Amino acid sequence: MLFNSPQFIIFFPIVVLLYFLCPYRFRWVLLLCASYYFYMCWKAEYVLLLIFSTLIDYVMGLLMAKEPTKAGRKKYLLISLVVNLGLLFLFKYFNFFSDSARAALAQFNIFYNAPAFKALLPVGISFYTFQTLSYSIDVYRGDMKPERHLGIFALYVSFFPQLVAGPIERPQNLLPQFYGKYDFSYERVRDGLKLMLWGFFKKVVVADRLLFYVEAVYGNVSQHNGVTLLLATVFFAFQIYCDFSGYSDIAIGSAKVMGFDLMRNFNRPYFSKSVAEFWKRWHISLSTWFRDYVYIPLGGSRVPAARWHINLFLTFLISGLWHGANWTYVAWGALHGFYFTCSVLTQPLRERVAAASGLARHPRFHAFIRTVFTFFLVCLGWVFFRAANLSDAILILKKIFSDPGPLFLGGFRDIMYGVMGIVFLVGFDFWSRGQDVDQFLGRQKLVVRWGFYVLMALSILTVGVFDHASQFIYFQF
Template sequence: MVWSLIANLGVLAIFKYFNFFNQNITALGEAFGYQNQIPSLTILLPIGLSFHTFQAMSYTIEVYRGNEKAEQHFGIYALYVMFYPQLVAGPIERPQNILHQFHEKHYFDYDRVTDGLKLMAWGLFKKVVIADRLALMVNKVYNNPTDYEGIFLIIATVFFAFQIFCDFSGYSDIALGSAQVMGFTLMENFRRPYAAKSIKEFWGRWHISLSTWFRDYLYVPLGGNRVSTWRWYYNIFIVFLVSGLWHGASWTFIIWGALHGFYQIFGFITAAQRNQLVKHLQLRKFPVFYNTLQLVTTFSLVCFAWIFFRANSLADAWYISTHLFQNLLGSTKEFGSQLLFGRNILGQYKQEFFLAVLFIIVLERVHYLQSQQKLRLEISKFRPLYRWGLYSMYLLVFIYFGVFNSNSFIYFQF
């Protein structure tokens, strides 16, 4: 097991982290008058490296723990590690869920195939119609942050929150749908994360395969919450720091992970005081207001952390985070003027902005319907005329409103 983990982590260390650590050693050495002679590597990062190495590691660990029998067929083991639907951006599967499916015979099932195709179509819609449209405005601001302040930075940050969700969950939907078409069931990776009322709940809904991977293979081995309080906080913080580093070899990703670790720890430390405040203000007597307050607070904290995830550099992240409320009144007036009388907003025609907002509303409406019923199942019950009319309308919306500029999925870089 040890040699297997060294091999997998070694590949990650060389391809993904060598230059990052080497550059930091060089900078630190120069501060003390030391010249680092080790050159940087000029090699390409394999697509999805972090995903399939973690999947390979989960197999080794589960076999070592006795939770899964060792796979005797090399082809099937290779298929588990490199299963193409989820190869480049997850979800990160466990051997208990997927290995046995490669041994089973799969027959054609019309309902299963059409159900998978619907999920793929929804994922493609989220990527091409919503995420890539939002990217046009987000990139305009985040690639030139010092040109903006106040409300423009806030809008771009909120748009990025929905961009990365639609981009990443869109890929997951396509992966789950394509696997389902072939008869395979992959684990759910997203569960309406922006409906979370706490940061802890958010991580139970966002990138579920990765958060559970870190829980089972890092958090629990460190002691989890079965240790002293301060050691528990240490375990949480280490897990989120490693999670940030997993996402990218950059200080911006590390700070993003550290922020979420701080959110979690601060939430646990202040839990009693916050409950007392809620009780004193009798907020639970107004459930709609109280739930909305929790949801907005959580979403705001997540959005603030996204600044460091998206920013091109620490300097850009610092500028954006310190200018969110700079000249807020003046920038809001300017935004209102552009909205009413201008042609362009955030570098795009005004119609693009309104379309982006409209499609975010459509997204949340679909999420609400999905939470109330199995939407794909309900669509399959429609009469053929209505059902195919809906499919035709989707196709027209996709063709007319899709942004076809060859944007790769964000998580391909990880």
């Protein structure tokens, strides 16, 4: 079930109503049933994978608790890792690695029929796998006690607002909340609905509008010039931001309505003044996951400088691969790893240049330049992320830098609505100064607040894209 589907508009109020009518002790049952139903609406049989993953981690967690030493717990952690990552590998990466191996061997005149695993990728598998892994790893490390209530644990893995596209929650944050007793709270429901409305706006008004232009251009790269490809890339930057942050807002908002606090996933990423800052503001739940479970275990920054850069690069490479089984994602991850290491290495030089050029005396202007440059670097990365393959990505970059020409106006309506949406979004992000929409609106006058609600609702109705086939980009991951 998609958040932007009519089914969800009916499903959600029913679940919320039943949730507040239900006695506290049965609420987990209601939410678990709702979550499984939510997931089964996509492909019913794949709920078995979810249950299997849940059972494995639940049992391993309990077995780890019986072992007093890390060494004793290790074998159970390994079972959890092998099962979860094995499933992820099988469904998401098997064909990719198999095809890549076949292509590599073909270079040496070794030919074989690469076996293919023909099954649909279970929606959200990367998200719930990482969420369950964080539980197993935390129990292994002794950072938390295992959850003994199977139902609550199953709910932690499958909680419907964030099941298929995050935020990837940590067990320490989410599990205790399922024991809380939440009564109907006007403030929470109001704030949650505001976030949901804002998320719907970002998804159906901005992201899905921009999608048309981006698809038209990226679907036929050879026919478009550099100016058009550049605009399509900038549009994609906002499309993916609105698509994914819109999903996160709806997820956080719908959880808030029921009394749960999910972690913030985006914080005005395109206002970042460096790539390092971008990653503190973009998909925060994933970047902190990689920090805690990949980067720091690799040694983080407390190692010799060369090793530190390798750690950074490896973390981004894995992060790229997490996004999808395609070399374009690997290249995207590698590029961000490269940006990151370069930014660390060149920091003293950049500071000297800023001081010598006088930019340091104009901090606002300097910040503006850095923001624009960071956005440009991020957009270069999005070329790899969005292109169908590496050769397309390289062709796009070549054309952007060497092939000017008239702008393709294609569906002018979509460009117009898209640009209006971007201007509104950037304006809002600027004025809100990092506050969530509920906090920001809470400080405004009644007329502004209500005007905002009505404007959002009317925009969704008149400009929103109600194509039932329009999924969220991050569903595929």
